[in-house]
Amino acid sequence: DAGVIQSPRHEVTEMGQEVTLRCKPISGHNSLFWYRQTMMRGLELLIYFNNNVPIDDSGMPEDRFSAKMPNASFSTLKIQPSEPRDSAVYFCASSPGSWFATNEKLFFGSGTQLSVL
Amino acid sequence: GESVGLHLPTLSVQEGDNSIINCAYSNSASDYFIWYKQESGKGPQFIIDIRSNMDKRQGQRVTVLLNKTVKHLSLQIAATQPGDSAVYFCAEITTGNQFYFGTGTSLTVIP
Numbered sequence: 001d002a003g004v005i006q007s008p009r010h011e012v013t014e015m016g017q018e019v020t021l022r023c024k025p026i027s028g029h030n031s032l033f034w035y036r037q038t039m040m041r042g043l044e045l046l047i048y049f050n051n052n053v054p055i056d057d058s059g060m061p062e063d064r065f066s067a068k069m070p071n072a073s074f075s076t077l078k079i080q081p082s083e084p085r086d087s088a089v090y091f092c093a094s095s096p097g098s099w100f101a102t103n104e105k106l107f108f109g110s111g112t113q114l115s116v117l
Numbered sequence: 118g119e120s121v122g123l124h125l126p127t128l129s130v131q132e133g134d135n136s137i138i139n140c141a142y143s144n145s146a147s148d149y150f151i152w153y154k155q156e157s158g159k160g161p162q163f164i165i166d167i168r169s170n171m172d173k174r175q176g177q178r179v180t181v182l183l184n185k186t187v188k189h190l191s192l193q194i195a196a197t198q199p200g201d202s203a204v205y206f207c208a209e210i211t212t213g214n215q216f217y218f219g220t221g222t223s224l225t226v227i228p
Contacts, residue, residue: 004160043161043206043218091160105151108160 004109006092012115018080021112023092024073031095033106034067034077038088049075082116089113129225136194138222140207143188147209152181152192155221156203164192164205194224202226 005024013019025032034046047057049069057067064083069075079086093106130136142150148169153161167174167181167190174181180193190207204221211217 042220045216093160105163105166106161108162110158110160 004092004094004107006109006112008112009110010113012117013082014117015083016081018078019082019114021077021090023075023109025075025092025094026107027073029094029096031097032069032075033093033095035091035093036088037091037111046077084116087114087116127223127225129227130197132197132199132226132228134197136197136201136224138192138205138224140190140219141188142190142209144209144211145188146211149210150181150183150190151208153206153208154203155206161206197226199226199228
């Protein structure tokens with residue numbers, strides 16, 4: 001199994017530009033999570049999908065952020081327009097079942113390092 | 118909101134020594150705890166977990182201890198190796214299925 005695959009690994013963009021981050025979860029996993037990691041705030045949950053449906057997006061910081069999961073094998077996180085304070089590492093993670101039903105564990109991708117200049 | 122914090126942001130140990138990484142949590146309703154290891158340039162990886170009805174769980178070279186009285190979690194790594202150098206996160210999951218990560222402790226193993 002290739003694990004959770006994220007692209008790109010690194011993204012450098014200018015303020016105001018649109019940024020799209022991509023994620024392919026582990027095949028067969030029903031839950032997908034987007035996290036943001038910064039030194040100041042650590043790992044923050046942005047949004048959680050179960051069976052391709054957004055369940056909890058309370059962590060999405062602003063309307064500039066949007067996430068979609070059109071099918072079980074693909075999700076995107078979009079920032080439009082991007083701002084320097086969006087600079088962070090964005091992780092996608094997947095889990096076999098529902099929201100931590102029983103001994104559920106998150107499997108993380110390698111992350112996308114986003115720098116907004 | 119709830120918080121999970123770490124006592125030591127950095128820890129340096131000699132190769133072969135045992136390491137202890139600590140974590141405090143604040144929610145008495147937390148039901149499940151996980152330790153993750155994050156190496157540079159990678160995502161967090163699951164190490165070991167423990168449920169609230171246990172006070173100790175052992176894995177390969179790692180042991181997690183849970184003290185619910187003082188809301189304290191620790192990760193012990195035996196015979197620490199250079200490959201153990203990483204940032205370690207504790208995470209708590211409450212009975213409401215809310216998942217919180219700590220800010221992380223950076224472990225450096227000195228050869």
